[in-house]
Amino acid sequence: xxxxxxxxxxxxxxxxxxxxxxxxxxxxxxxxxxxxxxxxxxxxxxxxxxxxxxxxxxxxxxxxxxxxxxxxxxxxxxxxxxxxxxxxxxxxxxxxxxxxxxxxxxxxxxxxxxxxxxxx
Amino acid sequence: xxxxxxxxxxxxxxxxxxxxxxxxxxxxxxxxxxxxxxxxxxxxxxxxxxxxxxxxxxxxxxxxxxxxxxxxxxxxxxxxxxxxxxxxxxxxxxxxxxxxxxxxxxxxxxxxxxxxxxxxxxxxxxxxxxxxxxxxxxxxxxxxxx
Amino acid sequence: xxxxxxxxxxxxxxxxxxxxxxxxxxxxxxxxxxxxxxxxxxxxxxxxxxxxxxxxxxxxxxxxxxxxxxxxxxxxxxxxxxxxxxxxxxxxxxx
Amino acid sequence: xxxxxxxxxxxxxxxxxxxxxxxxxxxxxxxxxxxxxxxxxxxxxxxxxxxxxxxxxxxxxxxxxxxxxxxxxxxxxxxxxxxxxxxxxxxxxxxxxxxxxxxxxxxxxxxxxxxxxxxxxxxxxxxxxxxxxxxxxxxxxxxxxxxxxxxxxxxxxxxxxxxxxxxxxxxxxxxxxxxxxxxxxxxxxxxxxxxxxxxxxxxxxxxxxxxxxxxxxxxxxxxxxxxxxxxxxxxxxxxxxxxxxxxxxxxxxxxxxxxxxxxxxxxxxxxxxxxxxxxxxxxxxxxxxxxxxxxxxxxxxxxxxxxxxxxxxxxxxxxxxxxxxxxxxxxxxxxxxxxxxxxxxxxxxxxxxxxxxxxxxxxxxxxxxxxxxxxxxxxxxxxxxxxxxxxxxxxxxxxxxxxxxxxxxxxxxxxxxxxxxxxxxxxxxxxxxxxxxxxxxxxxxxxxxxxxxxxxxxxxxxxxxxxxxxxxxxxxxxxxxxxxxxxxxxxxxxxxxxxxxxxxxx
Numbered sequence: 001x002x003x004x005x006x007x008x009x010x011x012x013x014x015x016x017x018x019x020x021x022x023x024x025x026x027x028x029x030x031x032x033x034x035x036x037x038x039x040x041x042x043x044x045x046x047x048x049x050x051x052x053x054x055x056x057x058x059x060x061x062x063x064x065x066x067x068x069x070x071x072x073x074x075x076x077x078x079x080x081x082x083x084x085x086x087x088x089x090x091x092x093x094x095x096x097x098x099x100x101x102x103x104x105x106x107x108x109x110x111x112x113x114x115x116x117x118x119x120x
Numbered sequence: 121x122x123x124x125x126x127x128x129x130x131x132x133x134x135x136x137x138x139x140x141x142x143x144x145x146x147x148x149x150x151x152x153x154x155x156x157x158x159x160x161x162x163x164x165x166x167x168x169x170x171x172x173x174x175x176x177x178x179x180x181x182x183x184x185x186x187x188x189x190x191x192x193x194x195x196x197x198x199x200x201x202x203x204x205x206x207x208x209x210x211x212x213x214x215x216x217x218x219x220x221x222x223x224x225x226x227x228x229x230x231x232x233x234x235x236x237x238x239x240x241x242x243x244x245x246x247x248x249x250x251x252x253x254x255x256x257x258x259x260x261x262x263x264x265x266x
Numbered sequence: 267x268x269x270x271x272x273x274x275x276x277x278x279x280x281x282x283x284x285x286x287x288x289x290x291x292x293x294x295x296x297x298x299x300x301x302x303x304x305x306x307x308x309x310x311x312x313x314x315x316x317x318x319x320x321x322x323x324x325x326x327x328x329x330x331x332x333x334x335x336x337x338x339x340x341x342x343x344x345x346x347x348x349x350x351x352x353x354x355x356x357x358x359x360x361x
Numbered sequence: 362x363x364x365x366x367x368x369x370x371x372x373x374x375x376x377x378x379x380x381x382x383x384x385x386x387x388x389x390x391x392x393x394x395x396x397x398x399x400x401x402x403x404x405x406x407x408x409x410x411x412x413x414x415x416x417x418x419x420x421x422x423x424x425x426x427x428x429x430x431x432x433x434x435x436x437x438x439x440x441x442x443x444x445x446x447x448x449x450x451x452x453x454x455x456x457x458x459x460x461x462x463x464x465x466x467x468x469x470x471x472x473x474x475x476x477x478x479x480x481x482x483x484x485x486x487x488x489x490x491x492x493x494x495x496x497x498x499x500x501x502x503x504x505x506x507x508x509x510x511x512x513x514x515x516x517x518x519x520x521x522x523x524x525x526x527x528x529x530x531x532x533x534x535x536x537x538x539x540x541x542x543x544x545x546x547x548x549x550x551x552x553x554x555x556x557x558x559x560x561x562x563x564x565x566x567x568x569x570x571x572x573x574x575x576x577x578x579x580x581x582x583x584x585x586x587x588x589x590x591x592x593x594x595x596x597x598x599x600x601x602x603x604x605x606x607x608x609x610x611x612x613x614x615x616x617x618x619x620x621x622x623x624x625x626x627x628x629x630x631x632x633x634x635x636x637x638x639x640x641x642x643x644x645x646x647x648x649x650x651x652x653x654x655x656x657x658x659x660x661x662x663x664x665x666x667x668x669x670x671x672x673x674x675x676x677x678x679x680x681x682x683x684x685x686x687x688x689x690x691x692x693x694x695x696x697x698x699x700x701x702x703x704x705x706x707x708x709x710x711x712x713x714x715x716x717x718x719x720x721x722x723x724x725x726x727x728x729x730x731x732x733x734x735x736x737x738x739x740x741x742x743x744x745x746x747x748x749x750x751x752x753x754x755x756x757x758x759x760x761x762x763x764x765x766x767x768x769x770x771x772x773x774x775x776x777x778x779x780x781x782x783x784x785x786x787x788x789x790x791x792x793x794x795x796x797x798x799x800x801x802x803x804x805x806x807x808x809x810x811x812x813x814x815x816x817x818x819x820x821x822x823x824x825x826x827x828x829x830x831x832x833x834x835x836x837x838x839x840x841x842x843x844x845x846x847x848x849x850x851x852x853x854x855x856x857x858x859x860x861x862x863x864x865x866x867x
Contacts, residue, residue, distance in 0.1 A: 003288050010287045017555070018280040024548065025272040033544060040551045048558045054301060055294035060321035061152065062313055065224055072321065074305045077561070079325040080510055083337045084554060086157055087517045090344035091547050093250050094521060097348040098528065098540040100254065105533050114537065150318035155326070189398070196342055196395045203335050204388045210440040211381060220317025229318035232327045239338055246345045253352045283555075286586040290562050299579055302565040304444050315441070332438045332447045336502065336514045339391055343495050343518055346398065347525035350488050351536070 009050035016043035030099045030109040034092060041088040045081045052077035121175030131173045138166040146240035150229040156236040160243025167248040176256060185249075192245040195238045202231055202238075379427040380434050382420045383449050383459070383505045389417060390498035397491040407474050410490045414467040414497075421460040428456045433863060435507070443507075443568045450507035450569075453863025454712050457856070458504050458636060461716050464845075465628050465723050466497050468838040472727050473621040475835040476734055480619035481530050489529050493625065496522035503633040507569045509557050509645065512637055516553065516601065520546045523630045526622040527614050538613035545600050545610045552597035559590035560645065569644045576650065587646070591656050594641050601634040604660075604697055605667030608690045612674075615686035620730025623682065627689045628723035632715045635696055639711065642700070643865035652703070661701025665795050667694025672802035679740045681729050684806060685722070688765065691799065692718045698792075699780055705866045706783035710776050712860050713853070717772030720846040721764045727839050728758040741810060745817030753836055755814050757843050762807040764846060767800045772850040779857075 004011055016039060023036030052074035060075035062068070103109050106117060122128065145152075146159030171179040209215075221228030252258075291298035312324040326334050393413040400406045428434075433452035437443060451459075470493065477486060495518060502515035520543070528539040561567065563583055564575035580587060600607045611631070615623050642651050651657060671691030678684040696718070699711035731754050732744060748755045764771035777796055784792040849856060 003290075003292070004284065006292045007287055007290060009293045010290060011284065014280055014283040014287060017283070017551075018276045021279060022272055022276045024544070025275065026269060030540070037544065037547055037551075040548070041554075044551055044554045044558060047555065048561075050293055051300060051558060051562050053294050054296055059153070060309065062223070062319040062321065065313075065319075067310065067313075072309050074301050075308055075321040075325055076305060076567075077300075079322045079330065080333075080567075082155070082157065082322070082326055083333050083510075083514060086337045087340050087514065087550075090340045090521060091517070091543070091550075094344050094347050094351075094524065095540065095543055095547075096254065097250075097351045098536060098543065101351050101528075101536050102540060105536060150320050150323045150327075152320060153322075155320075155323050192342075192345075193395050193399060196338060197392060199335065199338055200388060200392045200395065203331055204392075206331070206440075207384055207388075207438050208381065210438075211384075211436070220314075223313045223317050223319050229316055229323075230328070232316065232318050232323055235327050235331075235334075236323070239334070242338055243341060246341050249345055250348055253348055257352055258354045282589055282592075286559055286589040289583050289586045290559075298562075298565075299575070300562060300565040304566065307445055328439065329441050329446050330511075333511055333514055335391075336499070336511070336518060339394075339495060339498075340514070340518050340521065342395070343492065343521045343525065346488050346491050346495075347521055347528070350485055350492075350525055350529050 009053075010047055013043045013047035013050065016040075016046065019043075028111045028113075030095075030102065030111060033111075034095050034099070037095070038088070038092060041084075045084055045088075048077045048081050048084070122173050128173055131169060135166055135170060138169070139163060142166060142240070142244070146237050147226065147233065149236040150232040151224065151226070156239025157243055159236070160240035161247060163240060163244035164247030164251075167244060168251045171248070171252060172255070176252075183248075188245050188248070192242050195241045195245075199235060199238045199242070202235060206231060377427070377434075379423055380436055380451075382424040382427075383436060383451050383501070384438060386417045386420055386459070386463070387498045387502050387505075389413060390494045390501070394491045394494035394498065397487055397494065400487055403478075403486065406487050406490055407470070410470050410494065411467065411474075413494065414463060414470060417497075418460070418463045418467055421456070421463050424451070425456045425460050428453055428863075429859065444566055444571050447511050448507045448568055449505045451505055453859055454636075454865075455504050455863070457859065458632075458712070458715065459501055461719055462497060462500055462504070462629050462633075465719055465842070466493070466625065468842050469621050469624045469628075469723060469727065471838040472624075472835070476730065477619065477621055479734055485529050485531075489526060489622075492522045492525040492529070496526065496625070496630070500629055500633040503637050507644075508567050509560065509569060509572070509641070510567050512640075513550070513553055513557060516634065516637070517550055519630060519633060520550065520601065523626060526625065527618045529622065530617070530619045532617065534613070534617040538610070538617045542610040542614045545607070549597040549600035552593045552600075556590045556593035556597060559586055559593070563587065563590075569640065572645050573647050576646065580650065587650060588654050588656075591642075591646060591651070591654060594638065595656060595660065598634040598638040598641070599663070602631050602638065603690055603693045605663045605670060605690065605694060608667070608671075608693070611690060612683055612686040615689060615726075616680060616683040620682075620726055620733070623686070623730070624723040624726040627686070627726060628719040631689070631693060632719060635693075635700075635711075635715065639700060639708065639865065643708070648703075648866060657701050657703040659701075660697050661703075664694045664697030664699070664701050665792075667691060668698060668795065668799040669694075669802070672799055672806065676802065676806045679742070681732065681739065681741050681744065681810070682726070684741065685725055685729055688725075688803070688806070689718075689722060691803065692722065692765070694799075695776065695780070699776075699783070702780070702783050702787060702789075702792075704783055704787055705861075705864060706779060706786060708866050709857055709860050709864055710779045710783060712864070713772070713779070713857060714776040716856070717764070717776055717846070717849060720842055720849060721761045721773065724757055724839050724842040724846065725761045725765070727842070728754050728761065731836070731839075732758075744810065745813045748815040753833070754839070755811075757836070757839050758814075759811050760843050761846065762811060764850070766804045766807055770847075770850050772846060772853060775850055775853040 020036045020040030024033055054073045057071045057073045058068055060072040106114050142159045142162030145154035149155035220230050312321045316324040316328040318324040436449040438447045499515045499518035503512055506512045524539050524543045528535050564572045566572045566575055603611045615627055668691050671687055671694055675684045675687035696711050696714050699707045764773040767774040767777045781793050781796055
């Protein structure tokens with residue numbers, strides 16, 4: 001239990017992942033599904049970035065030409081998540097585009113109504 | 121297109137600063153927080169703002185969609201060529217043509233600064249196109265309406 | 267019914283992940299296995315290796331540049347996909 | 362803290378230019394994809410695409426020959442070696458899968474030259490080829506990479522591009538199938554990324570070989586995390602690779618896409634995540650860790666369920682392409698079954714079945730596509746008597762279907778036979794019954810089409826097929842695929858020995 005309290009960042013990220021997952025499962029509205037997807041992605045980013053955090057150390061930018069005595073936090077997770085964010089943005093944009101097209105074709109963005117129509 | 125003159129004037133005041141800020145973040149990506157993606161998003165946001173405030177005709181006259189598309193593709197190709205050159209030269213053991221420079225100055229960091237600018241251009245143009253496609257369904261409305 | 271099922275699934279899932287969280291190193295500790303020799307190399311040598319003082323920039327554009335190249339093509343792929351979906355056919359420049 | 366890092370020594374000391382091939386193929390495909398949207402004329406687009414694919418194919422062939430002569434090699438991208446930079450690792454399995462992907466894609470693009478415009482709008486053709494080249498590059502990247510995060514990024518490109526080539530046809534069903542695929546797939550990506558986060562927290566490395574070393578050192582007291590990250594990877598990549606209960610996106614997507622896209626999707630796109638999963642199992646975690654968990658038994662179970670239920674669902678379909686799509690689910694079940702056996706022969710057969718299924722399913726989809734294109738019909742019943750009109754196409758369809766069922770000499774039989782051997786090797790005889798039942802089910806839905814196609818003249822009266830058989834030149838890529846499939850069966854011995862040299866399991 002003490003570990004969970006200490007690792008509150010990870011716990012928060014996991015609960016956020018659960019919230020996103022729940023939105024994805026429960027809602028039929030496509031926009032809400034996309035929001036749930038985004039919350040899930042963000043929670044993973046949060047988890048990853050908090051992995052690289054070291055207490056009392058500085059952001060990984062070398063100021064003044066010499067390496068700080070304080071040391072720096074782990075720069076690798078941050079760098080990876082920059083890539084991850086770009087990927088998430090691209091996927092979100094594509095999903096929104098598909099939603100717009102679906103709305104043009106069916107006149108609704110509720111998935112259950114779309115499933116009922118079975119339109120060709 | 122917005123008719124409100126307050127919005128138009130504020131935008132015309134604000135836009136240069138937004139764009140300079142975006143370009144600054146792109147250029148100084150190796151010295152300060154930021155980089156190609158962040159700077160490109162800001163630049164793209166300024167283009168989107170311009171289009172939404174001043175309408176598609178004015179924007180298409182200024183930034184032609186075909187040229188923008190070509191610019192993005194050429195940037196991507198340049199990116200690929202530079203990176204391909206670096207990868208291949210590393211494999212063959214060649215020395216870098218441009219050194220790393222003095223750390224902390226603008227012209228340092230080898231290929232990092234040009235790569236940041238290229239990524240920034242790609243991201244800005246892509247975001248602009250995506251927003252325009254979402255809003256209007258096409259990005260050559262000025263030409264088709266005639 | 268569906269809501270209940272979804273809640274149970276989600277709670278089980280969260281519980282599973284928390285089992286892993288318990289075993290993870292504490293947030294912010296200096297001695298965890300992640301802060302290893304790879305990180306030290308990035309921090310100590312990034313300035314001399316690449317000339318950039320922003321270490322994150324040095325990582326994404328020099329040490330792991332291949333990732334970033336692929337990432338640029340992700341954006342491009344998304345643009346092409348969106349153009350396929352939304353671009354009206356028969357517009358002016360397509361003739 | 363002081364920590365020492367023993368650099369895993371690489372064997373390549375001399376500079377051999379063939380070792381540039383993997384990087385060069387990926388870069389070449391991506392760069393030509395960036396040029397593709399600028400091209401307008403049809404013969405420019407196809408000339409460019411086929412030229413680039415042909416060149417890449419030749420490079421891949423040279424690569425396979427090089428590997429055959431001097432074994433596996435690693436390639437560090439950029440100036441920095443593996444734990445700091447990104448490393449590609451190319452062994453026997455990777456090289457032959459790369460050659461397969463490029464070759465099958467080349468044949469499909471060749472076929473698309475004659476038929477794609479009939480299914481999609483003309484101004485989308487250049488976009489289709491852009492996405493196709495990006496897709497192939499990303500699939501090659503997934504196959505070659507030795508870095509899990511790099512693999513994740515490539516996986517995302519492949520997802521987006523695959524979804525793009527589904528929605529390139531402007532129908533309602535396509536958009537619906539596309540968004541279903543995209544939502545499930547990005548759920549899978551989220552799970553994979555979380556798995557990467559856990560693995561990174563356990564090892565501090567991203568390069569597969571280094572993660573393996575670090576995991577073996579630090580696994581004490583971390584069994585839950587290891588198990589959970591394996592499960593996350595399995596579910597995430599299982600969604601992308603159509604593992605049985607997670608396959609729900611596949612039939613819609615594969616059935617509604619244009620025929621060349623269907624062939625690419627079923628032959629290539631669902632195969633690369635599985636190879637990545639195999640690498641995660643055996644390169645990242647290793648048999649020592651995987652063997653202690655239940656995960657292989659779970660994969661075996663899902664594989665069995667997929668084999669049985671995929672075939673049952675396929676039987677109940679009325680549309681031809683939907684049936685073939687469900688047959689893909691069943692065949693992916695075979696691959697998961699082979700992985701789940703957990704011995705060396707099983708793993709070899711997983712890779713061999715990837716090759717066999719890619720060659721077979723692409724020609725099946727293309728043959729079905731040319732039926733549909735020539736006649737305008739969609740359902741299975743309407744294809745009775747089609748052998749009179751299109752004997753060559755139906756012949757190709759027949760040979761491929763026979764391979765799916767498992768007639769001797771053809772590759773489907775080879776993999777089933779060896780899977781049976783592998784099942785006997787680990788004393789699970791009851792699995793043989795499942796193999797037999799699934800083969801019978803396969804026969805149950807493929808034979809009626811073939812028999813009705815050749816001999817079903819009873820309802821031929823009053824039915825006018827739109828035209829005679831397609832010109833032979835348009836069927837040439839199909840014939841080459843079929844001949845290659847038969848050859849893959851004939852020379853299965855040497856292919857299997859080649860794979861065996863590079864398989865990840867000692």
